[in-house]
Amino acid sequence: MTAKISVALASFNGIRFIGEQLDSIMEQTKAPDEVIISDDNSTDGTFEFCNEYISRNKLTGWHVSQNDSNLGVKKNFMSAFSKCTGDYIFTCDQDDVWINDKIQVMVQVMDSRPEIMCLASNYIPLVNGERIHAKVKNIERDDGTVMQFRLCDTWLDNMRPGCTYCFRRELLDKFNVMDIENQIHDSMLWKYAITSDSLYLLNRLLILYRRHGDNATNQFHRIPPNIEQRIAIIDDEAEMYRRFLDASYELNIPEHNQKLMKAKIDFLSRRRNILSKRNVFRTAMFVMMNFKFYPTSRNALSDIYAALLLRT
Secondary structure: OOOOEEEEEEEOOOOOOHHHHHHHHHOOOOOOOEEEEEEOOOOOOHHHHHHHHHHHOOOOOEEEEEOOOOOOHHHHHHHHHHHOOOOEEEEEOOOOEEOOOHHHHHHHHHHHOOOOOEEEEEEEEEEOOEEOOOOOOOOOOOOOOEEEOOHHHHOOOOOOOHHHOEEEHHHHHHHHHOOOOOOOHHHHHHHHHHHOOOEEEEEEEEEEEEOOOOOHHHHHOOOOOOHHHHHHHHHHHHHHHHHHHHOOOOOOOOHHHHHHHHHHHHHHHHHHHHHHHOOHHHHHHHHHHOHHHOOOHHHHHHHHHHHHHOOO
């Protein structure tokens, strides 16, 4: 039986780039069965443009709706997801460009690997229309191999943006089990999949990914300016792991990942204590001895930087 394919696109004041994104979806070598556009009460004509685009190109299965008020990026995406009827759902931003075989190659992987609940891809980052080098592990790999993201590799930190995802619609059911309000939609999808050993990466460059100051996810990756705020972030992270553990049965988290999460909570408690002492030498020793618990080397080094330079 052929899987039905949905594309969920959340828009808001995206008139500058959304035409290129829609063109790249329309020109896919494997067409989606439906494209669901949820507009978050745009004031720049984005909603009207999408309506006219669908009408002009006579696109069946494409639908656009507009929220009565601005819901914010997460609720807007959730609104789009709720309208999707596909077996596979592609998450789509309004300002990127999809390589023309993105849907085809990702669906082929999903069809052949039933253990995959969420599949991410690599991407080409663009700034002001120019390709840049992104400091993300394996991001430029384009050999078509498929590899698993394991909890011990990245912990709960996203290593690919949501616009690279294709996921099975069953993953949406986990939002009903547990959701975290201050975590964006793609962050939750990543966490649901990686804790259940069902998150994978396709090493193909399938998106031209625009990076600019207005990217919605930027607000979730700012470095806090002082020790107290960093400690608050650590407390929030520890609470998140506890919540996943509490819902481990309903979220289908295997025992080996539960053990890892308990060890991570212990690490976060010790990390909090070390940072509160503001001792550079002790912090550096802690980082070296606990390096495996940091998702990236940059994250580890930031603790030393905090102890050395940041002040309350």
